[in-house]
Amino acid sequence: YPYNYTEATKTVRWPDFAHIPPGAERIIPVYINVDKTEADDLLRLFYAFAVEFYDSIDQYGEVIGVHYRPEHPDTIYYGVDLFFNEGDLTCAEQNPSVGDVINLNAKVRIDGNTTAKNVLVRFFDGEEQIATDQIIIELDPPDSFAIVSVPFEIKSDYHLLYAIVDPDSLFGELDETNNVVKLELMTGKGAPIQQVVNFPNPFKDYTEFTYILGKSMTDVSIKVFTLRGRHVRTFDMCPTELGYNAYGWDGRDNRGDQIANGTYIYKVVATDEDGEKYEVIERLVRMR
Structure with a gap:
């Protein structure tokens, strides 16, 4: 369908449609390309559909009476949230001891309706990074989560370990407060x-x-x-x-x-x- 785009308001309008019978529908594909988010901006696009329905059009093409115009247009939110729940950083081995090399597993979760690509996950022992950055090539909301693992050598009776998803804030997320998960690893003294x-x-x-x-x-x-x-x-x-x-x-x-x-x-x-x-x-x- 032909449309008009207004740069100042970033509004797309379709002024004319073919007649839509009761119970029928029309589908309009809209493609929007977002290169990246800036600073703390959210990857959230707002689509507001203001729809007008008319009783009929006279022989001269003029509208006869507005039947319905929604007071509050529909809004669809597009965004992504990468996050951890409590307990999402675990040790695969049972009863590890000092000197053991274990596997740390982080369950990275995703919510929203946008695909996240090249997601970084970083592991720490206190303030010291464990191994190198891990990368999830692609994560979709229907997948719900991905498991990322790194090896870790236990050097003392107590370690405070944690994982961070998107540590460099490369994604503008719907929620920036749930990107860290921690694990207290205790042996011996506790x-x-x-x-x-x-x-x-x-x-x-x-x-x-x-x-x-x-x-x-x-x-x-x-x-x-x-x-x-x-x-x-x-x-x-x-x-x-x-x-x-x-x-x-x-x-x-x-x-x-x-x-x-x-x-x-x-x-x-x-x-x-x-x-x-x-x-x-x-x-x-x-x-x-």
């Missing part, structure tokens, strides 16, 4: 840092970071980051005693400014007398 929470959460003007240490530490620090990884605040010389510990925060960054509303990541890092580091990552929400 987890030295437990029950890490901040209360209240969400917080308005003040919150306390709380944690339980399985043994005394020589150093504990708490680091706060944005979801994009920008450093916000570091607290050094936090309590290091065995058992329950707490440290308060008034919501100010390293420059003394109040942080904006939103979701943040914080990391509790503890060092024992042997120089071994342990860490736990959690989230907090500022809402004023």
